[in-house]
Amino acid sequence: xxxxxxxxxxxxxxxxxxxxxxLGSYMAKVYSGERVFLTPVFGWPERALYRVLRVDPExxxxxxxxxxxLLIFSLAGWLLLYLIxxxxxxxxxxHGVNPLGYHxxxxxxxxxxxxxxxxxxxxxxxxxxxxxxxxxxxIGLTVQNWLSAGVGIVVAVALIRGIVGxxxxxxxxxxxxxxxxxxxxxxxxxxxxxxxLVSQGVIQNLSTYLTAHTLTGLTQSIAMGPxxxxxxxxxxxxxxxxxxxxxxxxxxxxxTAFTNLFExxxxxxxxxxxxxTYGRMTGNRxxxxxxxxxxxxxxxxxxxxxxxxxxxxxxxxxxxxxxTHAIAGSGGGNMEGKEQRFGIAGSALFDVVTTVTSCGAVxxxxxxxxxxxxAVPFANLSASETIFGGVGTGLYSILLYVLLxxxxxxLMVGRTPEWLGKKLxxxxxxxxxxxxxxxxxxxxxxxxxxxxxxSGRASISELGKGPQGFSESLYAYLSQSNNNGSAFAGYTGFxxxxxxxxxxxxxxxADVLGGLVMLFARxxxxxxxxxxxxxxxxxxxxxxxxxTMRTDNPTFVVLLIGVIxxxxxxxxxxxxxxxxxxxxxTGHLY
Amino acid sequence: xxxDVVTSILAIVVLTVxxxxxxxLVITGVSQVAFPGNANGQKVxxxxxxxxxxxxxxxxxxxxxxxxxxxxxxxxxxVTEPDPRYFQSRPSATEGxxxxxxxSTFSNRGPNDKATEKADAENIKSYLELEKPYDPxxxxxxxxxDAVNTSASNLDPEISPANARIQAHRVAAKRQxxxxxxxxLVSKYTASRGLGxxxxxxxxxxxxxxxxxxxxxxx
Numbered sequence: 001x002x003x004x005x006x007x008x009x010x011x012x013x014x015x016x017x018x019x020x021x022x023l024g025s026y027m028a029k030v031y032s033g034e035r036v037f038l039t040p041v042f043g044w045p046e047r048a049l050y051r052v053l054r055v056d057p058e059x060x061x062x063x064x065x066x067x068x069x070l071l072i073f074s075l076a077g078w079l080l081l082y083l084i085x086x087x088x089x090x091x092x093x094x095h096g097v098n099p100l101g102y103h104x105x106x107x108x109x110x111x112x113x114x115x116x117x118x119x120x121x122x123x124x125x126x127x128x129x130x131x132x133x134x135x136x137x138x139i140g141l142t143v144q145n146w147l148s149a150g151v152g153i154v155v156a157v158a159l160i161r162g163i164v165g166x167x168x169x170x171x172x173x174x175x176x177x178x179x180x181x182x183x184x185x186x187x188x189x190x191x192x193x194x195x196x197l198v199s200q201g202v203i204q205n206l207s208t209y210l211t212a213h214t215l216t217g218l219t220q221s222i223a224m225g226p227x228x229x230x231x232x233x234x235x236x237x238x239x240x241x242x243x244x245x246x247x248x249x250x251x252x253x254x255x256t257a258f259t260n261l262f263e264x265x266x267x268x269x270x271x272x273x274x275x276x277t278y279g280r281m282t283g284n285r286x287x288x289x290x291x292x293x294x295x296x297x298x299x300x301x302x303x304x305x306x307x308x309x310x311x312x313x314x315x316x317x318x319x320x321x322x323x324t325h326a327i328a329g330s331g332g333g334n335m336e337g338k339e340q341r342f343g344i345a346g347s348a349l350f351d352v353v354t355t356v357t358s359c360g361a362v363x364x365x366x367x368x369x370x371x372x373x374x375a376v377p378f379a380n381l382s383a384s385e386t387i388f389g390g391v392g393t394g395l396y397s398i399l400l401y402v403l404l405x406x407x408x409x410x411l412m413v414g415r416t417p418e419w420l421g422k423k424l425x426x427x428x429x430x431x432x433x434x435x436x437x438x439x440x441x442x443x444x445x446x447x448x449x450x451x452x453x454x455s456g457r458a459s460i461s462e463l464g465k466g467p468q469g470f471s472e473s474l475y476a477y478l479s480q481s482n483n484n485g486s487a488f489a490g491y492t493g494f495x496x497x498x499x500x501x502x503x504x505x506x507x508x509x510a511d512v513l514g515g516l517v518m519l520f521a522r523x524x525x526x527x528x529x530x531x532x533x534x535x536x537x538x539x540x541x542x543x544x545x546x547x548t549m550r551t552d553n554p555t556f557v558v559l560l561i562g563v564i565x566x567x568x569x570x571x572x573x574x575x576x577x578x579x580x581x582x583x584x585x586t587g588h589l590y
Numbered sequence: 591x592x593x594d595v596v597t598s599i600l601a602i603v604v605l606t607v608x609x610x611x612x613x614x615l616v617i618t619g620v621s622q623v624a625f626p627g628n629a630n631g632q633k634v635x636x637x638x639x640x641x642x643x644x645x646x647x648x649x650x651x652x653x654x655x656x657x658x659x660x661x662x663x664x665x666x667x668x669v670t671e672p673d674p675r676y677f678q679s680r681p682s683a684t685e686g687x688x689x690x691x692x693x694s695t696f697s698n699r700g701p702n703d704k705a706t707e708k709a710d711a712e713n714i715k716s717y718l719e720l721e722k723p724y725d726p727x728x729x730x731x732x733x734x735x736d737a738v739n740t741s742a743s744n745l746d747p748e749i750s751p752a753n754a755r756i757q758a759h760r761v762a763a764k765r766q767x768x769x770x771x772x773x774x775l776v777s778k779y780t781a782s783r784g785l786g787x788x789x790x791x792x793x794x795x796x797x798x799x800x801x802x803x804x805x806x807x808x809x
C-alpha cells in the first residue's frame with residue numbers, strides 16, 4: 001500500500017461528491033419541468049421528438065399505464081436488437097461497417113447478449129473485437145446502452161413522484177421522462193465524455209484492423225473501431241459492456257491513469273447525483289444526504305478491504321517465491337490480471353466502483369483477485385445495488401430498503417410506520433419485500449441449478465478447480481441477476497474456434513438461463529417498484545408529530561446500513577463461504 | 591395499448607438513428623479532425639513502415655532457428671525466444687501468440703490455483719535465466735511482480751521502472767553501451783503517476799526500444 005494509493009481513493013470520493021451535488025439539483029429541476037440552462041438548446045428538439053413519436057407529454061399516467069409503456073418499449077428494443085445482431089453480415093450491410101466480414105453469433109448467444117443489453121446488464125459471453133461488426137456495436141449495442149440507462153432512471157423518478165405525490169394517481173409520463181433523460185442528462189455528459197476520452201488516447205475510427213511489423217520482424221494485428229462513443233455511454237449509463245473483450249483494461253479503452261479516474265467518475269456521477277435529486281424533490285435535502293451517507297460509508301469500507309487484500313498478494317504468488325511488498329520502482333501486490341498504469345489502488349477502486357453500481361466494466365481480471373479481494377465484489381453484488389447501484393436502479397433499490405428500515409424501526413418503537421408523512425401499510429411493505437427478494441432468489445436458484453447439473457458445470461473453465469469453479473458459477477448468476485455484467489471471466493457460454501463466428505456455438509444452458517435471469521431480475525423489481533409508487537401516490541400527507549421516526553439523521557443511517565447488511569448477509573453468506581471466503585482464509589492451493 | 595405499440599416502434603427507430611448513427615458518426619468526425627493521432631491508435635512508423643501502436647504492448651521476441659536453418663515449430667506455431675537486445679514486455683497469454691492485439695483476453699488465473707503458482711514459477715525461472723548473467727546479484731526476492739504476472743488485457747504497453755532497471759544491465763551489455771546511457775533512456779521514457787498521484791509510474795517498452803535503435807543508428 002502506498003500514500004498515493006490512499007490519496008487516489010480519498011480524492012476520488014471528494015471529487016465525486018463535489019460534482020454530484022450540483023448535478024443532482026439540476027436533475028431535480030429537469031424532472032420537475034422547471035427551466036434549466038440547457039432548455040434553450042434542447043427545448044425545440046424535445047418538442048420535435050414528441051411530435052414525431054406522437055406523444056402527448058401532458059398525458060398523466062398511473063403506475064399501470066407507466067409500466068405498460070415501459071414494457072412495450074423495452075420489448076420493441078429487444079426485438080430490434082435481436083434482428084440487428086442476427087443479420088450482421090446480411091447482403092445489404094455495407095462492407096465499411098463490417099470490414100472483417102464477421103458472421104452472426106448463434107441464436108443462444110444472441111438471446112443472452114440481447115437480454116443483457118436491454119436490461120442494462122451488459123453481461124458478455126462474446127468478445128467484441130472477434131465477433132461484432134462496427135455497425136452492430138453502433139446501432140445495436142450503443143443504442144441499448146442509452147435506452148436501458150434511460151429506462152432505469154425514469155423508474156426512479158416515478159418512484160420519487162409516488163413518494164412526494166399529494167393527490168391523485170399520476171406518476172408522470174413515461175415518454176416525457178425518457179426523452180428528457182436522454183436529451184438533458186445523458187446526451188451532454190456522454191458527448192463531452194467521449195471527446196475527453198479521445199483527447200487522452202481512446203480510439204474512434206471505422207478503419208479495418210492494422211497490421212504492424214514489429215521491431216523484431218514479427219507481425220501484429222491490432223483491432224480498431226468506434227470505441228470512445230460507446231465507452232462514454234457505457235460508463236455513464238452504468239452499462240459496462242466493453243467494446244473490446246477485456247473491457248476497460250484494454251489500452252485503447254482506458255489508456256492512462258487519468259482516463260481510469262475519469263471513467264470511474266462517469267460511472268458513479270449519475271447514481272450519486274440521483275440521491276441528491278431525491279432529496280431536492282422531497283423538499284428536504286437532508287433525506288438525500290442521509291442516504292448518500294449510508295452509501296458512501298459502505299462504498300469506502302469495500303474499497304479499503306479490496307485495496308489491502310490486493311496489496312498483500314495471492315497465495316499462488318507467495319508459493320512461487322515472489323515478494324509482493326512495494327520496492328523502489330514497483331508497487332508490488334497481486335499484479336496478476338492488473339495493468340501497470342493503474343496499479344493496485346487504481347484497480348481495486350475501479351473494481352468496487354463498478355460492482356457497487358450495475359456497471360460491469362472491469363479494468364483488471366476479477367477472477368485473479370485474491371480470495372478476500374474477490375469477496376468484495378461478491379459482497380457488493382449481495383447488497384443488490386443499494387450502494388449507489390445502477391443509474392436509477394440504485395436509487396429505487398435503496399428506497400425499497402428505506403421502506404423496509406422504516407417498517408422495522410416502526411415495529412421496534414411500536415408505532416404505525418410513517419415515511420415522509422405517509423403511513424406505510426401492509427400493501428406497500430409486501431410489495432417492497434417482494435421487490436427486494438426477486439434478485440437474490442434469481443441468483444441463488446440459478447447458481448444451484450448451474451452447479452448441480454452437468455450442462456451447468458460445462459461452463460466452468462478448465463482452470464476453475466475446487467472453490468474457484470464454484471465462485472465462477474455463483475458470480476455469473478449473481479452478476480446477471482443484479483444486472484451488473486462483470487464476470488469471473490473463465491465462465492463460458494460461447495465457444496469460438498476462429499474470429500468472426502464461423503463454426504462457433506453457444507452453451508445453451510448458460511446462455512438461456514443467464515438471459516432469463518437478467519430479464520426476470522430487471523423487470524420484476526421494476527414492476528414492484530412502480531406498484532409501490534402507485535400505492536404511495538394516493539396517500540394523504542400528515543404532518544410529522546413528536547413520535548415520528550426521522551429518516552434524515554445518523555440513527556436512521558445506521559439502521560439502514562444494518563438492514564442492508566442483514567438482508568444481504570443472511571441471504572448470501574452460506575454461498576460466499578464455499579467460494580471466495582474459503583480461498584481467502586486458508587491460502588490453500590487447489 | 592395500440593398507442594404504446596405505435597410510439598414504441600417509432601421511438602426505437604428514431605432513437606436508433608439518432609443514438610446509433612448520428613451520435614457515433616459525429617464523435618468520429620470531431621475526433622478525426624481534433625485528435626487524429628489518438629483517434630487512429632497512436633500509430634508508430636519507422637522509415638514509413640508501421641511498427642505498432644504506442645499504447646499497445648508487443649512482444650520483442652525472435653523465432654528460434656533449428657539446426658536445419660529453418661524456424662522451429664511446435665504444434666503449428668513458431669517457437670520464439672526473447673531478443674536480448676531489447677527490453678522485454680510483461681508475460682502475455684493471448685491466443686495465437688503473445689500480444690495478439692486482434693483478440694485481447696484475460697488470463698483468468700485464480701489466486702489459489704496450482705496452475706497459477708506453476709506459471710509464476712516458470713516466469714521467474716525464465717526471467718532469472720535471461721537477466722542473471724548480466725546482473726549477477728539478482729535474486730528471486732528482487733524480481734518485480736509485473737515481470738512475472740500477466741496483465742489484465744495481456745496487451746500492457748508498460749513495465750515497472752524496477753523491472754526496466756534490471757533489464758538495463760542486459761541491454762547495455764548486448765548493445766555495448768554504458769549502463770548509465772541505458773538508465774538515462776529508462777528515466778526518459780518513464781511516465782509518472784497520472785495527475786501526480788494516481789496509478790503507478792510505468793516505462794513504455796516500445797518507445798524505449800525505439801530510442802535504443804535510434805541510438806544505435808546514430809552511432
